[in-house]
Amino acid sequence: xxxxxxxxxxxxxxxxxxxxxxxxxxxxxxxxxxxxxxxxxxxxxxxxxxxxxxxxxxxxxxxxxxxxxxxxxxxxxxxxxxxxxxxxxxxxxxxxxxxxxxxxxxxxxxxxxxxxxxxxxxxxxxxxxxxxxxxxxxxxxxxxxxxxxxxxxxxxxxxxxxxxxxxxxxxxxxxxxxxxxxxxxxxxxxxxxxxxxxxxxxxxxxxxxxxxxxxxxxxxxxxxxxxxxxxxxxxxxxxxxxxxxxxxxxxxxxxxxxxxxxxxxxxxxxxxxxxxxxxx
Amino acid sequence: xxxxxxxxxxxxxxxxxxxxxxxxxxxxxxxxxxxxxxxxxxxxxxxxxxxxxxxxxxxxxxxxxxxxxxxxxxxxxxxxxxxxxxxxxxxxxxxxxxxxxxxxxxxxxxxxxxxxxxxxxxxxxxxxxxxxxxxxxxxxxxxxxxxxxxxxxxxxxxxxxxxxxxxxxxxxxxxxxxxxxxxxxxxxxxxxxxxxxxxxxxxxxxxxxxxxxxxxxxxxxxxxxxxxxxxxxxxxxxxxxxxxxxxxxxxxxxxxxxxxxx
Numbered sequence: 001x002x003x004x005x006x007x008x009x010x011x012x013x014x015x016x017x018x019x020x021x022x023x024x025x026x027x028x029x030x031x032x033x034x035x036x037x038x039x040x041x042x043x044x045x046x047x048x049x050x051x052x053x054x055x056x057x058x059x060x061x062x063x064x065x066x067x068x069x070x071x072x073x074x075x076x077x078x079x080x081x082x083x084x085x086x087x088x089x090x091x092x093x094x095x096x097x098x099x100x101x102x103x104x105x106x107x108x109x110x111x112x113x114x115x116x117x118x119x120x121x122x123x124x125x126x127x128x129x130x131x132x133x134x135x136x137x138x139x140x141x142x143x144x145x146x147x148x149x150x151x152x153x154x155x156x157x158x159x160x161x162x163x164x165x166x167x168x169x170x171x172x173x174x175x176x177x178x179x180x181x182x183x184x185x186x187x188x189x190x191x192x193x194x195x196x197x198x199x200x201x202x203x204x205x206x207x208x209x210x211x212x213x214x215x216x217x218x219x220x221x222x223x224x225x226x227x228x229x230x231x232x233x234x235x236x237x238x239x240x241x242x243x244x245x246x247x248x249x250x251x252x253x254x255x256x257x258x259x260x261x262x263x264x265x266x267x268x269x270x271x272x273x274x275x276x277x278x279x280x
Numbered sequence: 281x282x283x284x285x286x287x288x289x290x291x292x293x294x295x296x297x298x299x300x301x302x303x304x305x306x307x308x309x310x311x312x313x314x315x316x317x318x319x320x321x322x323x324x325x326x327x328x329x330x331x332x333x334x335x336x337x338x339x340x341x342x343x344x345x346x347x348x349x350x351x352x353x354x355x356x357x358x359x360x361x362x363x364x365x366x367x368x369x370x371x372x373x374x375x376x377x378x379x380x381x382x383x384x385x386x387x388x389x390x391x392x393x394x395x396x397x398x399x400x401x402x403x404x405x406x407x408x409x410x411x412x413x414x415x416x417x418x419x420x421x422x423x424x425x426x427x428x429x430x431x432x433x434x435x436x437x438x439x440x441x442x443x444x445x446x447x448x449x450x451x452x453x454x455x456x457x458x459x460x461x462x463x464x465x466x467x468x469x470x471x472x473x474x475x476x477x478x479x480x481x482x483x484x485x486x487x488x489x490x491x492x493x494x495x496x497x498x499x500x501x502x503x504x505x506x507x508x509x510x511x512x513x514x515x516x517x518x519x520x521x522x523x524x525x526x527x528x529x530x531x532x533x534x535x536x537x538x539x540x541x542x
Contacts, residue, residue: 044450
């Protein structure tokens with residue numbers, strides 16, 4: 001049981017109907033994620049990386065359609081679960097951190113309430129214990145003065161704090177798998193590092209699996225064990241994080257080269273040819 | 281001081297009763313590319329806005345190309361200094377075609393031969409002529425940013441204010457826009473004052489940078505400081521570490537580049 005991977009995905013396809021016929025945005029994706037493994041999915045806008053993340057939670061809304069040969073989480077076939085059963089899994093066993101805390105938190109509910117709600121949906125707890133768990137969670141995401149933060153509304157906190165609140169909310173039911181979809185792209189560089197360090201610490205400390213979705217190759221390489229590079233709905237390259245610079249696919253190479261470096265000696269950055277190849 | 285394209289002296293900027301920028305002084309030489317680096321809320325964009333005349337509540341001295349700048353909008357000023365904004369999705373009028381957007385500055389300033397100039401400018405920023413009569417929603421983010429750059433260049437300014445011109449774009453598109461900005465600067469002898477929080481972009485685009493924190497400049501450093509992290513201010517060092525430092529900081533590489541550009 002423990003040897004089986006936490007998540008197995010085989011031939012995942014997501015398509016949307018358009019007047020010109022269905023458009024596939026994820027085209028036959030395969031991935032496995034071990035327990036306590038950190039997987040990064042990298043790609044540019046429109047590569048299908050977010051759709052992959054959402055489809056693991058079966059969050060593709062009509063008219064979008066999702067099919068998969070296998071979508072197994074901890075021995076459970078997610079494709080066979082009904083709406084109600086999926087609800088019980090979302091949050092409790094698989095959670096997702098969204099991009100922008102500004103749009104993902106309920107503006108008319110205090111932070112303490114929202115976090116407690118995330119827990120209450122999945123566990124019946126006496127009110128006092130509930131409160132204690134919320135404070136403990138806020139503490140573990142390193143928010144100073146958690147009692148005060150619990151009484152605040154989302155508009156009263158900064159972006160970095162908001163993202164910590166999101167993380168607290170997502171981790172309080174102690175899920176086995178955390179999907180983080182661009183968790184830091186709305187944040188400043190210095191706060192980015194803090195938030196990712198925090199996610200890393202909480203994930204490795206609790207035996208969780210992590211899927212980190214981002215457009216930033218270097219960031220993913222810093223925080224993940226394995227990396228999938230997506231382009232046009234397909235995985236074009238899979239490698240371990242330390243081997244990223246040895247990437248062989250022209251798209252990955254192009255992406256790596258197109259990024260300015262801290263010590264830039266090139267006069268011009270190589271750009272990707274839109275037809276798929278690399279032009280220098 | 282006649283050499284300075286932009287000269288700021290003891291600049292304080294307020295929004296209402298809140299002072300957001302204090303005691304900012306620096307000079308940008310003609311033809312130089314200078315970066316303002318800092319986190320959100322550090323006041324870096326506000327400095328650009330004050331220079332462009334969009335944040336009129338300031339005290340101190342601002343002069344561009346040797347001419348002191350007044351507080352109001354100034355038509356002759358827009359001939360010398362133009363700004364490119366962060367988000368190309370928000371900075372172009374959704375109901376005006378690219379042609380209208382580009383000829384508008386010429387019309388305001390009563391400059392003729394508009395059609396010819398628009399055509400030339402489109403090819404200068406690497407946009408195909410077929411985009412000329414399209415609307416912004418028919419263009420991708422990178423193409424829109426090209427239009428925004430073209431619009432800023434229509435009056436042939438000498439100084440460009442760039443407010444995070446690539447932060448809303450994908451990595452590969454960012455590379456295209458950075459290349460474009462670098463080429464335009466070389467071809468037209470422009471001076472850039474660029475706001476960014478991306479240190480590698482500074483390394484690629486700029487010669488010097490000023491680091492801002494909480495409305496003040498904490499350090500002005502040459503871009504070579506990015507190679508080895510030789511900053512003096514603790515805040516800058518934190519920012520540098522958070523950006524991942526220099527993974528290529530191989531002593532051999534550093535030595536090689538030292539000999540290349542001393």
